[in-house]
Amino acid sequence: MEILYVDDDLDDVEMFVEAVHCVDANITCRHAYSTSDALHQLINNSPKPDGIFVDFHLPGSSWYECVQAIRSHDEFKTIPLILISGFVTTQQVDQFNKIGVYYFLSKSALSNRLEPA
Numbered sequence: 001m002e003i004l005y006v007d008d009d010l011d012d013v014e015m016f017v018e019a020v021h022c023v024d025a026n027i028t029c030r031h032a033y034s035t036s037d038a039l040h041q042l043i044n045n046s047p048k049p050d051g052i053f054v055d056f057h058l059p060g061s062s063w064y065e066c067v068q069a070i071r072s073h074d075e076f077k078t079i080p081l082i083l084i085s086g087f088v089t090t091q092q093v094d095q096f097n098k099i100g101v102y103y104f105l106s107k108s109a110l111s112n113r114l115e116p117a
Helices: 010-023 035-044 063-071 090-098 107-113
Strands: 002-006 028-032 051-055 081-085 103-106
Touching (some): 028 035, 035 063
Parallel strands (some): 051 081
């Protein structure tokens, strides 16, 4: 399995990869810093990822622009998109659903999962 994580914060990327590898160390995690970087990787790399995780707060473009850019390519329309943020409102979740994003992951859930027992 291979996933692409779009986030400009390297600390968050490190935490995300660690959490993913806690679930399955065989999952390959690719990283993009921005919408344009994500599109470049999606268009130019094989295999296509099995899922794309997008940070809610991206520099230079919004999560919405990132999702729309990815979804504008037919070959990426069926790849599940998961938004990641520290906090979202019910209204924002409704907005996610309207554009075809049905999954959300809280950054606090990632960090809580990684705290020592």
